[in-house]
Amino acid sequence: MDDNLHSLPRRLIELRIEHADLDSLIDDVSIDGHQDDLVLRRLKKRRLLLRDQISRIEAELDPPEPA
DSSP states (O other): HHHHHTOHHHHHHHHHHHHHHHHEEEEHHHHTOOOOHHHHHHHHHHHHHHHHHHHHHHHHHOOOOOO
């Protein structure tokens, strides 16, 4: 059971959820007229890092077929 908690598919789901949460937060901060540009840049950078992690895990789980 402990292996399931640390499996790649589970980690992928967690990262996708966090990415979606950041999307929502970035939208909320962007809409707010009193946005802090530094906070917004940090949120976007974090979202980009999550996207990279998601891509790496997806490639591990479903590697491209050789030509």
